[in-house]
Amino acid sequence: MTQAAGRRADAPGRRPNILVFMTDQQRADHLGCYGNPLLRTPHIDALARQGTRFDRFYVNAPVCMPNRAALITGRMPSVAGVRMNGVPLPREAVTYAGVLRAAGYRTALIGKAHFQVMTGARPSPVPGEPEVPRHDQASTDRRDGPLYGSEAPERWQDPDFTPETPYYGFDETQLCLEHGDAVLGAYDRWLARRAPGLHHHRHDPEARAVAPQAAPTRLGEELYPTRFIAETAADWIRDHAGGAGRDQPFLLHCSFPDPHHPYNPPGKYWSMYDPAAVTLPASFAAPLAAAPPHKRAIHEEFAEGRRTTGGSRAIAVSEDEARQAIALNFGAIAMIDDAVGMVMQALAESGLDDETIVIFLSDHGDFMGDHGLLFKGPLHYQSVIRMPVIIRAGAGLAPVCDSPCCAMDLFPTILECAGLPVPHGVQGRSLLPLMRGEEAGARALLIEEQSHRDIPGLPPPWRVRTLLSGRWRLSIYAGADWGELYDLVADPHELKNLFADPSHAARRAELMGQLAMEMTMLAPNLPLPVRMA
Secondary structure, eight states: OOHHHHHHTTSSSSOOEEEEEEEESOOTTSSGGGTOSSOOOHHHHHHHHHSEEESSEEOSSSSHHHHHHHHHHSSOHHHHTOOSTTSOOOTTOOOHHHHHHHTTOEEEEEEEOOSSOSSOOOOOOOTTSOOOOTTOSSOSOOOOSGGGOTTOGGGGGSTTOOOOSSBTTBSEEEEEESSGGGOEEHHHHHHHHHOGGGTTOOBOTTOOOSSTTBOOBSOOGGGSHHHHHHHHHHHHHHHHHHSTTTTSOEEEEEEEEEESSSBOOOGGGTSSSOGGGOOOOTTTTOOSTTSOHHHHHHHHHHHTTOOOOSSSBOEEOOHHHHHHHHHHHHHHHHHHHHHHHHHHHHHHHTTOGGGEEEEEEESOOOOTTGGGEESBOSOOOHHHHBOOEEEEOOTTSOSEEOSOEEGGGHHHHHHHHTTOOOOTTOOOOOSHHHHTTOOOOOOEEEEEEEESSOBTTBOSSEEEEEEEETTEEEEEETTOSOEEEEETTTOTTOOOOOTTOGGGHHHHHHHHHHHHHHHHHTSOOOSOOOOOO
16 A cells, blocks of 8 residues: 555545455454464465554453444444344444445445344343333334344345345445354355256255364365455455446455354365364363352353353363354455455456555454363453454554554544544544554453353343453453453463452453443433523
């Protein structure tokens, strides 16, 4: 990217194009540029060399729908109206895609959105509470009508169905639903045209693997969802560059459903990494005696043979299971890296590379063996709450940023890059001052998570609030007389919980007060009030 493109992020004139690569459930250290000694990601690493790598970028919620809401609205998930998975983002939400569209951008989303639920289920009662009549809720904002079924698989069974646009600010969409080789939506239609015989028979029913939710796929590399997204995005860029609207700036989201489980990267990517070569996280066999109750309960269900592996919530795993899951995760990421290279090549060949800001990120992380766990859940270890984020926005910017940042910072950053004002009510902060090397100042971050899903040792409905402040991580659980407190400098693997340590009582009280202040500061501030006399 040239110096001219670097100036374009701040200077008046033609607005820059913005290309966003997003992965699903990828921990930050599963990239070469983040120091992974085994995984090779040359194309993503090249973006890091050309841009700014963020080393302390955190979620505002460590699950898909809430954190994607924070990313695209610039607001805390609960403030944006998405307190948990299963609650769709309001169709009227102000997103950075919508703001860019209103400013004249061409906006497109290719791949996974997950702004809505990927199921047609009706709103469900809270476990332990009585069933309620369909309309007996203390809100008229139900979000379960036709406009909220755009990512439900059954809607896509209609060959004529297309989501109503603009879809959260995107005028063009090629939506992908679900994960791995089970992806549906626009990809499913593409696969049916290219390989009708594989359309409904992607898995080998006889195939077995060590890791939970791992199985070889019948899909070749050229038919896998990652390739569909890469080819579609590359073709979109070429069409844009060759069309009459070439001078119109664009926002293109290229959003991959991988490396989220199930683990079935195709072809060479399945065996690209040897599980025996994988180094398990330092916390894999962490002692359980002083662990939070739900972590102990998750390990107990595994030890007693009661574990179920079909969902997305945290499970305990053996060493062999963890090694294979990590190796297959690496294979999926390697394929994504090749896809990034394919799209970036199309950008360069179209003559648009110097005019385009490129962002790479994931929506949240995965335990991937941390503390003997897999997937995600209400244990806010660094592997789950830390995001890989790279922003290539021109020359002269810092190569690395180690100031604390969070998901809702993406919205104001993109708007400042485009030279547009940030709407009132956006709670994130633009990252451009940090990228320019300006003083950041002290900042605490708030992470929220809640659900009515059952977690061993944590009866539903449960709520967790986490504060990251300097070297400390504090997590409290609604209704519990216990919590978590870690010194991330002295104890980077979060092995020693100091919450009940008398010598840290004053620190805990200080952080509890700071948590209350952050929650107060980040309360909703919209709509604007009528001015009173």
